[in-house]
Every structure is written in C-alpha cells, then in structure tokens.
Amino acid sequence: MIIHYTKDINLNHNTITLTGDEAQHCAKVLRKRMGEDIYVTDGEGALHSCKIIEISKTECKAEIFNTLQQSKRLYDLTISICPTKKQSRIEWFLEKAVEIGVSRIILTQTQRTEKSRLKEVRLHKIVVAAMKQSKNLYLPQVITNQNWNDLIQCNDYGDKYIAHCEDPKTHLAKICGPAQDCIVAIGPEGDFTTQEIKLALELGWKEINLGSSRLRTETAGVVVASVLAQINM
Amino acid sequence: MIIHYTKDINLNHNTITLTGDEAQHCAKVLRKRMGEDIYVTDGEGALHSCKIIEISKTECKAEIFNTLQQSKRLYDLTISICPTKKQSRIEWFLEKAVEIGVSRIILTQTQRTEKSRLKEVRLHKIVVAAMKQSKNLYLPQVITNQNWNDLIQCNDYGDKYIAHCEDPKTHLAKICGPAQDCIVAIGPEGDFTTQEIKLALELGWKEINLGSSRLRTETAGVVVASVLAQINM
Numbered sequence: 001m002i003i004h005y006t007k008d009i010n011l012n013h014n015t016i017t018l019t020g021d022e023a024q025h026c027a028k029v030l031r032k033r034m035g036e037d038i039y040v041t042d043g044e045g046a047l048h049s050c051k052i053i054e055i056s057k058t059e060c061k062a063e064i065f066n067t068l069q070q071s072k073r074l075y076d077l078t079i080s081i082c083p084t085k086k087q088s089r090i091e092w093f094l095e096k097a098v099e100i101g102v103s104r105i106i107l108t109q110t111q112r113t114e115k116s117r118l119k120e121v122r123l124h125k126i127v128v129a130a131m132k133q134s135k136n137l138y139l140p141q142v143i144t145n146q147n148w149n150d151l152i153q154c155n156d157y158g159d160k161y162i163a164h165c166e167d168p169k170t171h172l173a174k175i176c177g178p179a180q181d182c183i184v185a186i187g188p189e190g191d192f193t194t195q196e197i198k199l200a201l202e203l204g205w206k207e208i209n210l211g212s213s214r215l216r217t218e219t220a221g222v223v224v225a226s227v228l229a230q231i232n233m
Numbered sequence: 234m235i236i237h238y239t240k241d242i243n244l245n246h247n248t249i250t251l252t253g254d255e256a257q258h259c260a261k262v263l264r265k266r267m268g269e270d271i272y273v274t275d276g277e278g279a280l281h282s283c284k285i286i287e288i289s290k291t292e293c294k295a296e297i298f299n300t301l302q303q304s305k306r307l308y309d310l311t312i313s314i315c316p317t318k319k320q321s322r323i324e325w326f327l328e329k330a331v332e333i334g335v336s337r338i339i340l341t342q343t344q345r346t347e348k349s350r351l352k353e354v355r356l357h358k359i360v361v362a363a364m365k366q367s368k369n370l371y372l373p374q375v376i377t378n379q380n381w382n383d384l385i386q387c388n389d390y391g392d393k394y395i396a397h398c399e400d401p402k403t404h405l406a407k408i409c410g411p412a413q414d415c416i417v418a419i420g421p422e423g424d425f426t427t428q429e430i431k432l433a434l435e436l437g438w439k440e441i442n443l444g445s446s447r448l449r450t451e452t453a454g455v456v457v458a459s460v461l462a463q464i465n466m
Contacts, residue, residue, distance in 0.1 A: 096455065100448070226456050226463075
C-alpha cells in the first residue's frame with residue numbers, strides 16, 4: 001500500500017490536494033488516473049482513502065470516502081543526537097529512527113560536535129518518506145541547531161537520559177519503563193566531554209549505557225529507538 | 234583506542250605482522266614509529282598489546298607484550314537476509330549488525346530477491362572495520378549466495394525464526410530467551426512468498442514479527458541484532 005502525505009486537507013469539502021513531489025509521484029511514477037483510489041495521511045495519524053477527481057503532473061485532487069485514525073504510540077520518545085562528520089550517517093539515522101518509531105529528533109551541538117550545514121529540506125523529505133514507508137502515520141518533529149547547554153535545562157520531554165561511553169552502569173532498558181515519555185541524548189563522535197556529562201547529571205539527567213559494544217553515534221541512535229520499541233511492545 | 238586486525242600472528246615468536254591496508258593505516262595515517270605501542274586482534278577474541286619493531290609503508294612487525302582474551306558472546310546469532318536492490322543498504326546493514334553484535338550473516342537468495350553481484354572483498358572490509366570500531370573482537374562470518382530452499386533445511390544455527398509481514402502474532406523478544414543460539418531470517422524487499430513461508434513452517438521454523446512498523450529489509454536486520462542484544466543484556 002502506497003501512502004501519500006499532504007497538509008492540504010479540506011475536511012469541510014472532504015477533499016485533499018497533492019502538489020509538488022507528491023503529485024508527481026502519483027501522476028508520473030504510479031500513473032494514477034481519474035477515478036482511481038489513493039491513500040493519504042496528514043502526518044497526524046489520519047489515513048484517508050480517496051478517489052482522484054482531478055489529476056495533472058503538478059496537482060492531484062481527490063475526494064475522501066473513508067478515514068481511519070491510527071492511535072498514538074504509547075510513548076513519546078525524543079532523541080537528541082549530534083550531527084556526524086559525514087552527513088549521510090545522520091541522514092541514515094533519521095530514516096531508520098522514523099521507521100522504527102520516534103516522536104522527535106533534536107540535532108544538537110555539543111563541544112565536540114562537527115560543524116555541519118544540515119540541509120533541512122532534505123531532512124524533511126527523508127522523514128516524510130520513512131513515515132510513509134513504515135506506516136507510522138505521525139510525522140516526527142525535527143529540531144535543528146539545538147544548543148546542548150540549553151537542552152539540558154529543558155524539562156519538556158519526560159525522563160532525561162544521557163548515553164555516553166564513560167562506563168555508566170545501567171542499561172537504558174533497565175531504567176526506562178513502558179508508556180514513559182523520555183528524551184535520550186547521544187553524544188557526538190568523540191563523545192560528550194566529562195564536563196558536559198557532569199552538568200547534565202547535576203540537572204537531573206540519568207546516565208545510561210546501550211550495551212558493551214562501542215557504537216557509532218548513528219548506530220546508538222537506532223539502538224535507542226529499537227530498545228524503546230521493545231520496552232513498549 | 235585504535236585496534237588493528239591480522240591473522241598473521243606468530244605465538245611462538247610472540248610477533249604479529251600487519252600488511253596491506255592495515256600496515257598503511259598504521260604507518261601513513263597514524264604515523265606510528267619504531268618502539269610505539271599498537272593494539273592488534275586476531276578476530277577470535279584476542280587483543281594483543283604490541284610494540285613496533287619494524288615499520289614501513291607496506292609492513293609493520295610488532296612484538297606482543299600482553300594479551301587479553303575477550304569472552305565469547307552468550308548467544309550465537311545468525312541473520313539470514315536478502316541482498317537489497319541498492320547495495321549500499323545491505324552494506325549499511327552489515328556495518329550496523331557487526332557493531333551491535335552478530336555471529337554470522339547469510340546473504341540469501343529467495344524468489345523475490347533482487348539479483349545482485351555482491352563484492353565480497355568490499356563486504357569483508359566493512360565487517361573488519363565495524364569489528365574494530367565496536368571492540369567486538371570476534372569477526373563475524375559472512376556467507377554469500379545461499380539458496381533459501383537449502384537454508385531452511387539446515388539445523389546448524391539453533392532455533393529458527395522467520396520474520397515476515399503477513400501478520401505473525403508473536404514478537405521475536407517474546408519467543409526467544411537469553412543465551413539461546415538462533416537464526417532469524419528476514420525476507421527481501423517485497424517479502425517472502427506465501428509458499429516460502431509455508432515450507433519453512435513445515436520444516437520447524439517459527440514465524441515472528443518485529444513490531445507494528447513496516448520495516449525495510451535492512452532495518453529489520455538491525456532491529457533483530459538490537460532485540461537479541463537486549464534479550465541477552
């Protein structure tokens with residue numbers, strides 16, 4: 001089942017409109033015609049079954065004839081992660097985390113984080129594609145250019161965990177229970193500094209490990225999504 | 234800590250020899266000199282601390298002064314996975330599975346598997362690099378060009394699980410216990426055929442799911458490695 005994504009949904013008139021890439025994909029790649037059915041999500045859990053009433057290469061209008069609402073995940077998971085030197089690694093993390101399940105990704109600058117110009121439009125495309133692919137119909141939020149010192153003072157995301165390599169004793173799965181909102185922070189290549197960890201702990205973050213392997217930044221991020229999915233199974 | 238890998242270890246003379254890429258990395262990238270220390274693994278759990286006694290751009294010889302033996306993982310995990318259309322996706326899986334922990338990867342041809350020419354030398358390099366990076370010092374075995382019909386008749390790898398999308402009721406984590414050897418088979422893009430699943434079940438494979446998300450082949454593989462790591466934590 002192929003799913004399209006748009007925010008252009010008119011519930012009064014019971015219509016949706018695809019434009020840009022989504023319209024192109026529908027008209028040119030899938031070769032959809034007038035009268036055919038398509039599935040459309042709003043990124044907030046709704047899955048609309050629609051019948052095409054107008055279609056061109058730039059726009060596709062369709063009438064909604066049925067709507068299912070996907071229930072929200074039991075847990076709200078925020079992952080704070082640092083951009084990697086190779087942009088492809090962080091892009092890969094984004095795709096996989098969205099597939100497995102995550103509510104929010106915060107791209108955070110720490111002392112040892114590589115300077116990087118993240119292409120936000122590209123990141124958004126990756127997240128949308130992974131959402132559609134995985135049938136998780138809530139579009140995760142992506143926050144870029146977050147500063148670590150500001151983030152650690154924030155209490156908006158539930159329980160706060162910091163994963164680092166300086167041998168914390170507790171595994172994430174042993175401390176985090178089901179249906180529990182949380183944020184897990186992963187360090188950059190080269191890890192958090194001792195000072196950064198110390199400050200976080202003073203502010204109520206709990207230190208955790210992700211097993212005995214030395215994981216790359218992006219692998220650690222995917223393992224976090226996977227551990228949380230398993231806890232909430 | 235940077236770890237080198239070689240099979241050229243002479244325990245009678247207490248020496249190791251790096252050649253090829255490993256020697257180049259040591260001499261040219263790390264600019265190591267006579268008398269300096271390096272760490273070398275044999276891919277079978279040994280970590281040798283060595284002192285360089287001869288070094289050129291093509292060969293590095295070192296004397297072992299200490300050896301630690303990493304204990305084997307509690308579980309032997311084999312993942313059977315199908316080559317993806319884009320080789321980069323399966324390469325990515327290899328890297329991540331080795332980082333998180335896996336004993337053996339079998340690249341399997343099923344009815345719907347894309348024909349692909351896997352570059353075995355390249356795959357070997359990825360596995361070695363990920364082993365060194367993650368400090369899991371047992372080099373996983375990679376088997377290519379396995380036929381699905383032969384694989385399902387094999388009983389060499391412990392309990393047999395097949396993950397597919399036709400809605401199996403049991404999650405891998407609910408059926409597989411700790412310290413249990415197993416093989417988990419993941420289907421190709423487009424999944425196993427109903428016939429392939431039926432035949433496997435008749436031969437004692439148990440069907441499992443990996444959660445409610447529709448996962449790509451390579452994501453499913455990484456989730457399997459992560460689930461098993463968590464079960465055996």
